[in-house]
Amino acid sequence: MLLHTINKSPLVNNALSTCLRMAKDGSGILFIEDGVYGALTGTEITAVVEKAMKTKKVYALEPDVKARGVQDRVIKGVQLVDYSGFVDLTTEYDKVESWL
Amino acid sequence: MLLHTINKSPLVNNALSTCLRMAKDGSGILFIEDGVYGALTGTEITAVVEKAMKTKKVYALEPDVKARGVQDRVIKGVQLVDYSGFVDLTTEYDKVESWL
Amino acid sequence: MADEMMEPGGGGVTKKFLYVNRKAPYGTIYALESLEVVLIGAAFEQDVSMIFADDGIYQLKKGQDTTASDMKNFSPTYRALEMYDVEKLYVEKESMDARGLTPDDLVVPVEVKTAAELGDLMENQDVILSF
């Protein structure tokens, strides 16, 4: 299965939305850089991400979450990974699609 | 009144949407660069722009419209300007806000 | 924060400067370099306002910690704005609501205004710099 990375804030850009149209059940979605704003509770796209979590595994890059001061708002069930964990994910999934 | 410039495609980015929340009746909106995709008929945001045209004057930069091959799809009532007309608009309005 | 090579001062002219911040911090450099403009600009003793809207509001989020990503945490600098007499900081209500944020989440005191109010404010400026 694919690992999809999202590096743009879904609050201002449609990359996540297109990704979710194409991503298959069982694939992984990793939020990095400004994309981590997509992994938070209480925003207008929280429900979209929570729905995606029912069929896909969702991750967020912890160094980027912490840099932005939103570590206390990550949606429950989103798995935080560090850079080492990011590398592991790219080996566990078959390949990586970066939604630039 | 302000001249607002929009240089991002409203089909993928929310700059136009935020601009329209803040722009006052009587202000001008000029689509340039990839923003010109916001001035076209038949897209999912056409209705939003047509509604804005009832209270604001809407322009599009013709060299950018032509570069993208969409000159036959510009919404009726959107005024096309060249670079010289762009300069004129910035003098006719009081100041320019670029929605980057 | 930056080298400065000219004498500050606007030759006696005072204009209303508005900085519009709509970009998230760290993902791109706009937020950091825009803040440098505001700090340098403060020496010119103009009438300065700042608007934070869309993801620009996240620039002010409390609790930023860039240790693990090895970037520069510039959020404390916003607290220095007051010393530079930059005190008119506005956040857009609609953007705050879309992100579930309240003024308590932010590192500096801000005034929450609706988009319509900010539109009025914009029309009342002389120079608008947007980043």
Added chain:
Amino acid sequence: MADEMMEPGGGGVTKKFLYVNRKAPYGTIYALESLEVVLIGAAFEQDVSMIFADDGIYQLKKGQDTTASDMKNFSPTYRALEMYDVEKLYVEKESMDARGLTPDDLVVPVEVKTAAELGDLMENQDVILSF
């Protein structure tokens, strides 16, 4: 289109390469420089597919004329892809509909596929380059 400094060929290996194009032309350089990758890549005789989605579909719009903006019109180059054996061009149905576009609007023959079908196609690739 670009200088090339190495011998082409993948050492006998053939992989499925997928290029995902989601950016509009001209506003940024991604579309133009991505096309250069595809053309150079063709010499390596890999199994190439291209997906156009979101504003990337506009790269293929007929009638582009950059005379007045003094940029380089690179849309004719897409018609040369066939000579390079790059023939699997897919456009996303949902993105086409959102823009009111049909295959007749485009400079090259394309196959329209739904997002779900393109998702299957993606899973079936070896290397994905997205721009």
Added chain:
Amino acid sequence: MKFGICINEGPYTHQASDTAYQFTKAALEKGHEIFRVFFYHDGVNNGTRLTTPPQDERHIVNRWTELAEKHSLDLVVCVAAAQRRGIVDADEQKRQGKDANNLAPGFRISGLGQLIEAGIQSDRLVVFGD
């Protein structure tokens, strides 16, 4: 009228530099004054003389240099942004102990205050960016 121009993106990468050039040229042709063109963020990359674009493409850097020469334009590259991105004139080369410089003719490196001054002195400040 007196215009200030601010350019925030590099050449070729983003159309901002193209649009700003065409705008500036049109304003000059209409008899307006350009108080200053200020290059900020990646805009500083417009000021390198080391580019060699393909022969069938416009030469963005040279185009600025020629326009500046013809109309005595003040093309200012922000020093702080330039230091982060490696745009260097002879003075900066010496100051930073570098072994080369790359600033194109017609450009000068100066501080951010030059942008504020353009805002104060111009009738219109127009920003081109991403």
Added chain:
Amino acid sequence: MKFGICINEGPYTHQASDTAYQFTKAALEKGHEIFRVFFYHDGVNNGTRLTTPPQDERHIVNRWTELAEKHSLDLVVCVAAAQRRGIVDADEQKRQGKDANNLAPGFRISGLGQLIEAGIQSDRLVVFGD
């Protein structure tokens, strides 16, 4: 595993270069092989030795040079993208008739085929961009 890394954005301007660096470093620390790091689009701007970032900030270019030295990394700057943006080594300087060069130690300039080759030869190609 064998990784290919592609970086499409310049240093400081976009976090892509930071993320790619941290990813590459972590992969090496875990014992993976980095087949090649390819710099494309504005990514070529990571390869200039003329940057002088503020002293309290990371030095992105030097960081790549040091990582390359420590692990014998192959850092390749795309020639076509570099020509558009003014990134030049001694060979290119001569070829294009320029009066200076700015490529940082540890980087080399080569063609786009090197990116395709990285795709073919690596188990995973990971793209960092905007």
